[in-house]
Amino acid sequence: MDKELEKIIDAIKDNKCLLVLGPEIGEISTNIFEGNTPKNFDDSIRLAYEYYVNNEIQDEDEKEEILSNPIRFIDNPFAKENFLTVSEAYEGHLYDFMKWYFEQLVGWKKPFTQIAEIPFSLILSLLPDEHLETTMQEVNKDAFVISHYSRLNKKVRSIDDVPEGKTILYKLLGTLSNKDSTFTFNDWFDFLHSIFKDNPKVPEVIINLIKEAQVIVFIGVRVEKWYVQMLINLLLHLGDVSSATDKLAFVNVKEENEDKLAKNRLKVSLKKNRLPIPLLQDIHDACKNENLLRTTSSKKIEKKIEAKVFISYNHNDSDIALQLKKDLEAFGIEVIIDTDNPIGFEIPQFINESIQKADFTLQLISKDFLTSAWVAQESIRAFIAAEVAGKIVLPCEIDESLRDTNFRKTAMDKFDSKLKELKEEIKKRLDKDESTDDLDLQRNRLLQLKNNYDTIVSEFNQKNRGDLRGNLYESGLQKIINSIRIYLSKVKK
Numbered sequence: 001m002d003k004e005l006e007k008i009i010d011a012i013k014d015n016k017c018l019l020v021l022g023p024e025i026g027e028i029s030t031n032i033f034e035g036n037t038p039k040n041f042d043d044s045i046r047l048a049y050e051y052y053v054n055n056e057i058q059d060e061d062e063k064e065e066i067l068s069n070p071i072r073f074i075d076n077p078f079a080k081e082n083f084l085t086v087s088e089a090y091e092g093h094l095y096d097f098m099k100w101y102f103e104q105l106v107g108w109k110k111p112f113t114q115i116a117e118i119p120f121s122l123i124l125s126l127l128p129d130e131h132l133e134t135t136m137q138e139v140n141k142d143a144f145v146i147s148h149y150s151r152l153n154k155k156v157r158s159i160d161d162v163p164e165g166k167t168i169l170y171k172l173l174g175t176l177s178n179k180d181s182t183f184t185f186n187d188w189f190d191f192l193h194s195i196f197k198d199n200p201k202v203p204e205v206i207i208n209l210i211k212e213a214q215v216i217v218f219i220g221v222r223v224e225k226w227y228v229q230m231l232i233n234l235l236l237h238l239g240d241v242s243s244a245t246d247k248l249a250f251v252n253v254k255e256e257n258e259d260k261l262a263k264n265r266l267k268v269s270l271k272k273n274r275l276p277i278p279l280l281q282d283i284h285d286a287c288k289n290e291n292l293l294r295t296t297s298s299k300k301i302e303k304k305i306e307a308k309v310f311i312s313y314n315h316n317d318s319d320i321a322l323q324l325k326k327d328l329e330a331f332g333i334e335v336i337i338d339t340d341n342p343i344g345f346e347i348p349q350f351i352n353e354s355i356q357k358a359d360f361t362l363q364l365i366s367k368d369f370l371t372s373a374w375v376a377q378e379s380i381r382a383f384i385a386a387e388v389a390g391k392i393v394l395p396c397e398i399d400e401s402l403r404d405t406n407f408r409k410t411a412m413d414k415f416d417s418k419l420k421e422l423k424e425e426i427k428k429r430l431d432k433d434e435s436t437d438d439l440d441l442q443r444n445r446l447l448q449l450k451n452n453y454d455t456i457v458s459e460f461n462q463k464n465r466g467d468l469r470g471n472l473y474e475s476g477l478q479k480i481i482n483s484i485r486i487y488l489s490k491v492k493k
Contacts, residue, residue, distance in 0.1 A: 009286050011215035015121045015164065018213045020231070022126045022221030025111055025276050048101050055404050056100060066093065095179040102129035102176065104470040111277060113139060114284040117293045120167050122209040124231075126221065128173040128181040134474070136169065140294050144169055147203060151187050152180045159203040170206055172231075188227070210235055217283070219276045304332030307484055309394075310358035311337045312378045314368035320398055320468065321364055327477055333484070351378050355385050360484060362394045364468070365460060367401040370453075371411050373445035379456050392487055393459075394480060396466035402457070415450040419443065 011017035023041040038044035053070060057063045071094060112132050115123070116139040125132060136144045147159050148171035162168060174181040182191050216235060221228050287293050309328055313321040325335045336358055341350040351374075355361055361382040369375050385391040401407045422443045426436045449456075466483070468476040 005282055005286055008215050008217060008283055009290060009292075011213070012119060012283075012287060012292060013290070014214060015119070016209075016212055016214040017120055018122045018124065018209065018216045018235075019115065019118075019120045020124045020126070020216060020218045020221060020235075021115065021132070022219070022228075024222055025108065025220035025280075045101060048104065049097060051400075052097050052100060055400060055406070071097075091184070092179070094183060095176065095181065098128070098181070098183065099176045102127075102131065103472055109135065109473075111280055114280055116140070116144075118284060118287050119143075119165065119292060119294060120217075121213070122206060123167060123169045125169060125171045126173055128171065128176045128183075130175065130177055133169065136167075138474075143167060143294055147171070147206075148174050148180075149182070149191065150174060150180050151182050151190065152178075154190070156202060159205050162205055168206060168209065170202075217279075219280055305481070305484060305488070306332070307360065307488060308334045308336060308358045309360045309362050309484070310354040311335060311362050311364065312369075312375060312382065313364040314366060314372045314375055316368040317364050317366050317398060320473075324362070324364070324468070324477070328480075331481055347374065348377070352381060355381050355391065356389070358391070360392045360394050360487070361385070362396060362480065363460075365395055365397050365402050365465070366399045367407065367410075370401055370407070370457070371414050371449075373442070373449045377445065377448070379459075380452060383459055393463070394466060394483060395460045395463050396468050396476065396480065398468045400469070402460060402465075408453070408457070411453060412450070415446060415453075419446055419450075422446070 008017060038047055049071065053063065053066055057066065071090065108131060112135040115132065116136045123132075133144075133146060136146075143165070144167050145159055145162050146169045147156060149156050151174050159168065173183075182188055223229070223232075284293070311321050311325060321337065322339075325337055328335050336354045338347075338350065341347070355378070361378075363369070363375075363379060363382070382391070382393050386393050397403075404410075422439055426439050426443070429436045429439070466476045466479050
């Protein structure tokens with residue numbers, strides 16, 4: 001264990017280690033960027049906003065108005081020097097977008113779980129969404145006390161006496177749940193003005209934890225941002241240390257100018273290019289070795305669910321399919337998935353038998369699902385089985401394709417392009433007097449999908465669907481479980 005990590009662990013043992021958590025915690029992994037890879041959190045917001053305006057706003061008049069005067073996310077809420085300046089009329093639109101944006105983020109579940117398991121005395125969060133809180137509740141709901149600054153009421157949620165061993169989560173930017181977050185230029189100056197006026201007063205227990213801290217760990221923040229520099233100086237001002245090197249264990253820096261800023265102006269202790277996720281993993285592993293981690297509460301299963309579920313999905317979505325299989329099996333549900341198909345068995349036969357054996361066919365709807373000829377056949381068979389044999393189809397969205405009004409054209413273009421390729425290849429083989437049976441089969445499956453595409457999509461749109469998109473996975477899973485229980489209770493009656 002290096003000296004920096006050893007210092008952090010010692011502070012955690014003494015209940016004197018603080019975490020400042022920002023949005024650069026890890027990769028922004030989501031399917032809303034349509035082939036573009038965001039460079040950082042700021043860039044991801046800009047790209048996501050373009051997608052949001054074009055695909056998520058259903059009211060055409062509202063969309064036209066916003067497109068004529070969109071929010072300039074080049075000066076977004078987390079930009080280097082500026083916060084947004086938006087009119088009051090646009091504030092609702094801004095908060096709707098930011099709430100939607102945070103719901104799309106995936107890949108943060110593991111680091112949030114690790115953060116919840118590490119017994120920090122205080123977490124100062126620059127994330128206004130509720131996902132960290134939700135994860136904390138899942139890990140150990142009795143181990144945390146939560147407070148935040150309210151931009152609407154100009155108040156801070158009070159904190160009573162905090163028992164030793166509990167972690168306080170203080171959300172500096174407020175909360176998105178009721179549009180009570182600090183995002184705009186005016187919001188931020190209200191916020192800073194309140195701090196300097198000492199009104200509303202930050203709870204005394206938080207001030208004391210900052211003063212007594214041995215180490216403050218920064219994860220997912222960028223030192224070049226002016227408000228981070230203000231926060232660092234404010235934290236140091238509250239303590240009794242002579243320089244940041246005695247207290248600040250880490251600031252995420254990547255570029256040379258950030259490195260100089262961190263060393264020369266702020267004089268913080270750091271390791272250049274040490275990324276947030278590996279640092280968090282090191283802290284978590286060290287806490288595990290020292291037996292310091294909070295124990296994750298196991299999910300209570302009321303009763304084993306006697307049901308069989310066949311998961312229909314495209315192989316490009318195998319990660320979420322396998323995770324769903326694991327989570328359903330935790331409730332005692334028997335899951336059939338194509339990985340169970342023995343080598344040598346025909347795929348159509350396996351699909352037919354699986355749909356017939358299962359009580360429920362759960363379909364993971366994505367752009368790849370909707371353009372897969374195999375999955376299309378599964379869908380048609382499942383719909384028929386639902387009508388003839390009383391089977392249940394449970395459609396679940398895992399991306400935006402079903403909501404995207406332009407996706408039909410994208411799908412049809414893809415079908416036509418593939419059909420053209422097959423036609424040309426078939427002609428080449430015929431010119432050589434070669435067999436085209438395999439290509440004819442592919443072509444027929446694709447034509448079947450193209451001809452039935454509108455019917456399949458219409459079936460999905462007529463049904464109440466589950467939502468497993470991004471950070472909605474946990475609530476979507478619970479909805480699936482509840483639906484299965486409801487259907488089973490009706491059958492028993």
